[in-house]
Amino acid sequence: MTEKRKERKRFKTRWKLVVAYDGTDYSGWQVQPERRTIQQTLADAIQSVTGERVLPQGSGRTDAGVHAFGQVASIGLYADIPEDNLLRALNRILPGSIRVMEARPMHPKFHARGKVLSKTYIYRIFLRRPKADMTERICPPERARYLWDCPLRLDVEAMQAAAQIVAGEHDFTSFAAFDPDRSARIAKQDENGPDNIRTIFRSEWVRANDELTYTVSGNGFLHHMVRNLVGTFVAVGEGRFSVDDVKEILAAKDRGRAGATAPPQGLALLEVIYDETPSRHGAQP
Amino acid sequence: MTEKRKERKRFKTRWKLVVAYDGTDYSGWQVQPERRTIQQTLADAIQSVTGERVLPQGSGRTDAGVHAFGQVASIGLYADIPEDNLLRALNRILPGSIRVMEARPMHPKFHARGKVLSKTYIYRIFLRRPKADMTERICPPERARYLWDCPLRLDVEAMQAAAQIVAGEHDFTSFAAFDPDRSARIAKQDENGPDNIRTIFRSEWVRANDELTYTVSGNGFLHHMVRNLVGTFVAVGEGRFSVDDVKEILAAKDRGRAGATAPPQGLALLEVIYDETPSRHGAQP
Numbered sequence: 001m002t003e004k005r006k007e008r009k010r011f012k013t014r015w016k017l018v019v020a021y022d023g024t025d026y027s028g029w030q031v032q033p034e035r036r037t038i039q040q041t042l043a044d045a046i047q048s049v050t051g052e053r054v055l056p057q058g059s060g061r062t063d064a065g066v067h068a069f070g071q072v073a074s075i076g077l078y079a080d081i082p083e084d085n086l087l088r089a090l091n092r093i094l095p096g097s098i099r100v101m102e103a104r105p106m107h108p109k110f111h112a113r114g115k116v117l118s119k120t121y122i123y124r125i126f127l128r129r130p131k132a133d134m135t136e137r138i139c140p141p142e143r144a145r146y147l148w149d150c151p152l153r154l155d156v157e158a159m160q161a162a163a164q165i166v167a168g169e170h171d172f173t174s175f176a177a178f179d180p181d182r183s184a185r186i187a188k189q190d191e192n193g194p195d196n197i198r199t200i201f202r203s204e205w206v207r208a209n210d211e212l213t214y215t216v217s218g219n220g221f222l223h224h225m226v227r228n229l230v231g232t233f234v235a236v237g238e239g240r241f242s243v244d245d246v247k248e249i250l251a252a253k254d255r256g257r258a259g260a261t262a263p264p265q266g267l268a269l270l271e272v273i274y275d276e277t278p279s280r281h282g283a284q285p
Numbered sequence: 286m287t288e289k290r291k292e293r294k295r296f297k298t299r300w301k302l303v304v305a306y307d308g309t310d311y312s313g314w315q316v317q318p319e320r321r322t323i324q325q326t327l328a329d330a331i332q333s334v335t336g337e338r339v340l341p342q343g344s345g346r347t348d349a350g351v352h353a354f355g356q357v358a359s360i361g362l363y364a365d366i367p368e369d370n371l372l373r374a375l376n377r378i379l380p381g382s383i384r385v386m387e388a389r390p391m392h393p394k395f396h397a398r399g400k401v402l403s404k405t406y407i408y409r410i411f412l413r414r415p416k417a418d419m420t421e422r423i424c425p426p427e428r429a430r431y432l433w434d435c436p437l438r439l440d441v442e443a444m445q446a447a448a449q450i451v452a453g454e455h456d457f458t459s460f461a462a463f464d465p466d467r468s469a470r471i472a473k474q475d476e477n478g479p480d481n482i483r484t485i486f487r488s489e490w491v492r493a494n495d496e497l498t499y500t501v502s503g504n505g506f507l508h509h510m511v512r513n514l515v516g517t518f519v520a521v522g523e524g525r526f527s528v529d530d531v532k533e534i535l536a537a538k539d540r541g542r543a544g545a546t547a548p549p550q551g552l553a554l555l556e557v558i559y560d561e562t563p564s565r566h567g568a569q570p
Binding site for chain 1: 427
């Protein structure tokens with residue numbers, strides 16, 4: 001009987017959901033008792049639509065206040081439902097702050113924590129003083145939820161030079177979250193094994209008018225890594241660190257050396273790209 | 286003693302504040318017991334900065350969930366404070382969802398309910414189906430707070446023709462809020478006297494990609510008037526009303542004839558323009 005149910009489980013359809021959210025009013029991605037989280041809200045919507053109680057697995061957690069344009073979640077569903085219908089039904093139930101942008105049936109071993117080729121985050125800063133001689137600008141309310149409204153005068157060229165230092169394969173211990181328990185847990189769960197070595201493909205700042213955007217792509221990220229990188233680059237922009245200091249901080253493998261963690265609201269998970277060939281997913285649950 | 290205090294009051298500085306807000310998480314502009322309102326939040330910030338307990342007077346109320354890019358408020362303050370300092374100090378205290386975009390000392394009789402030359406609102410609709418042959422689009426979370434996410438297929442040309450009907454001077458009773466008490470109260474407070482006659486200078490729909498925006502300027506607006514106009518134009522876009530029906534509805538002076546009130550989140554008060562010559566303000570408190 002139990003065997004039969006297990007057998008049947010293999011014929012669930014695996015779904016890939018691309019999820020966008022405004023994280024401002026949520027306690028992050030991951031289910032927590034008594035908290036409003038993205039994962040819980042999504043699970044509730046899936047249950048309303050299909051009657052099936054499943055917890056969608058994300059490509060990774062996002063912290064409280066962090067946004068996503070393209071978080072990826074995977075679920076297995078018995079429900080036989082066309083993809084457009086699932087998409088529409090979920091969006092009818094979800095609050096406007098969470099949207100399923102795409103719902104796609106996948107091969108049976110697809111998992112959002114599977115083989116990630118690349119993850120991209122952006123971090124956006126509102127520059128109150130885009131130029132030294134300007135009067136201070138005011139961050140309008142319709143942008144405030146997605147930007148770090150930063151009163152500092154920043155040397156963007158120095159920040160850009162610092163950002164290039166972290167490109168390539170490095171041990172990012174200096175930029176990992178402080179909490180040793182959590183770091184260990186996160187590291188263990190990470191698809192790249194229990195070390196802090198990650199490869200960064202792209203790391204750059206672009207300024208457009210009063211907005212400064214950091215774009216970073218890599219094969220994986222440690223907890224708080226993007227916000228710690230941003231905090232460090234901003235310290236360079238302020239002149240508190242030199243560009244060479246960033247080299248030393250990276251080499252030191254010591255979280256105490258880097259800058260402060262930048263506030264969550266500037267951060268958004270932009271995109272997760274998978275190796276979607278089935279053979280690469282064998283090891284995943 | 287009382288006379289002396291009154292005398293002294295005349296030497297307060299009158300200030301004009303241009304205020305932007307995301308109205309989503311507020312119960313509208315106007316102070317209400319036990320509710321978070323824009324007026325209350327602003328009054329609290331002013332008290333923090335100056336120690337003076339004053340209630341800023343708005344150019345008009347905005348309802349719960351309605352936004353503003355350029356609401357105007359007036360206050361009188363004893364505080365002798367340079368305008369840049371007042372602006373910065375208020376924004377330091379206010380939540381990011383409310384920004385004072387401009388603070389300017391005015392002549393002693395300036396009042397936000399004074400002689401308004403023109404008020405402009407915009408109403409934004411997200412078109413899930415910008416063209417009939419397109420698959421349904423999804424309103425991304427970062428835009429959802431500012432748009433009516435509208436599943437209907439709309440005939441924009443018919444809506445544009447209907448919008449032009451209301452331009453000029455008309456009795457807008459058919460588009461005023463139902464509540465007779467409140468309507469009477471609003472009408473009495475209105476700078477244009479206790480009737481429902483208003484002049485509309487501009488009334489038009491513009492479509493850009495997946496967004497449809499109604500812009501309306503006039504010398505004054507009745508309670509719910511913009512949302513009732515939008516609800517009626519959308520009914521035209523759906524084909525439930527003809528363009529000629531809108532002429533009849535306007536002529537009928539009967540709220541029961543017009544379309545439903547469009548939801549608040551699409552609406553934003555864009556700009557209020559005053560006749561700022563002091564002589565025009567004599568009659569105002």
